Amino acid sequence: MAMATYATRLSGLWLVSVFPESRWLERGLRHIPGAVIISLIAPPALLRGPSDMLAAAVTGFVAARTRNVLMAMIAGVAAAGLARRVFAS
Amino acid sequence: MTLAGSFTARRAMAGARQMLPVALSEAAYGLVFGVLARRAGLAWTETLLMSALVNAGSSQFAAIAMWGGAASSLSIVVTTFIVNLRHILMGMSLRRWLGRLRWRTSLLLALFITDESWALTMQEFTRGRTDPAFLVGSGIMQFPFWLVASVVGNLAASGVPDPAVWGLDFAFTGVLISLLVGMWQGHSSLWPWAAASAAALLAARSLPGNWYVVLGGLAGALAGAMLGD
Numbered sequence: 011m012a013m014a015t016y017a018t019r020l021s022g023l024w025l026v027s028v029f030p031e032s033r034w035l036e037r038g039l040r041h042i043p044g045a046v047i048i049s050l051i052a053p054p055a056l057l058r059g060p061s062d063m064l065a066a067a068v069t070g071f072v073a074a075r076t077r078n079v080l081m082a083m084i085a086g087v088a089a090a091g092l093a094r095r096v097f098a099s
Numbered sequence: 100m101t102l103a104g105s106f107t108a109r110r111a112m113a114g115a116r117q118m119l120p121v122a123l124s125e126a127a128y129g130l131v132f133g134v135l136a137r138r139a140g141l142a143w144t145e146t147l148l149m150s151a152l153v154n155a156g157s158s159q160f161a162a163i164a165m166w167g168g169a170a171s172s173l174s175i176v177v178t179t180f181i182v183n184l185r186h187i188l189m190g191m192s193l194r195r196w197l198g199r200l201r202w203r204t205s206l207l208l209a210l211f212i213t214d215e216s217w218a219l220t221m222q223e224f225t226r227g228r229t230d231p232a233f234l235v236g237s238g239i240m241q242f243p244f245w246l247v248a249s250v251v252g253n254l255a256a257s258g259v260p261d262p263a264v265w266g267l268d269f270a271f272t273g274v275l276i277s278l279l280v281g282m283w284q285g286h287s288s289l290w291p292w293a294a295a296s297a298a299a300l301l302a303a304r305s306l307p308g309n310w311y312v313v314l315g316g317l318a319g320a321l322a323g324a325m326l327g328d
Contacts, residue, residue: 012152012153015152015153015154015155015158015186016209016210019186019189019190019209019210019212034324035324036195037323037324037326038320038321038323038324039191039192039195039320040192040323041288041291041319041320041322041323041324042188042189042191042192042316042319042320043189043192043217043218043221043282044279044282044283044284044288044291044292044295044319045291045292045294045295045315045316045317045318045319045320045322045323046185046188046189046295046312046315046316046319047214047218047275047278047279047282048279048292048295048296048299048315048319049295049296049298049299049311049312049314049315049316049319050157050185050214050275050299050312051272051275051276051279052295052296052299052300052303052315053299053300053303053311054269054271054272055272055276056300057300057303057304062269062272065269065272065273066272066273066276069272069273069276069277070276070279070280072277073276073277073280073281074280077280077281078120078277079120079121079124079274079277079278080120080121080123080124082273082276082277082280083124083127083270083273083274083277086269086270086272086273086276086277087127087269087270087273090269090273091269
């Protein structure tokens, strides 16, 4: 499992040198970070029910206001914990 | 703008410093991972090994979810490879900032690409600070937190009630949301992000494993490439 993981990490770095230069590729690559991250969070945030959606909203709000990752995460976890109780009962 | 080809201790320290709050959050879902690993039948030694060698939260969570039942070694390897395909996209996006890269440097950098370190590093790169030492510093900072938390979670598992009740498993999503907020580039981010999340949501409902991450990433990248600035 470790080898497969390292291989994917390494091959990405190498793969780009194989592609020719192009504006298309430039633009596409520029959007990968946001695209990958939002893909990582959209299903867990939106597909698990109202409690997690609320927690996600709280996290986003606190993050936007405070620009502090730790605070936003704590707020989100607290919101998730609370909301799950509220919505479960 | 840092010089191309630089690799300074100062930038490594900056990476470590910025990673610290994120690493604390990682510890939270590291604990969760440890508990889930125990439930999947892993001892603390196996948990330690897995976290040390793979060092990828979402991949590890996906893997142990699939290991609930018996699985052949081949299917585990294939699954792992698929689950980690997003690292290819991450490597590509880092690469374009780095100019000429000696192959030995690539080997080193590849070790430190995690979701979190990559996200932080991409932020720095887009702000003109393109020294890859930042990635290494942030990677070194997060590693021990992840390791220790996984093991502690595994050992304490019997004493810990369902972590979902406390919302701890939300920590992973929470950290990424916070990082994502910092990545908003205004207008040009809108459609790529919309395309990415739409593709990811659709794929998550219809495809197994972590395919949704790869497809969402590609959809977003494609949308960005097609729509221009």
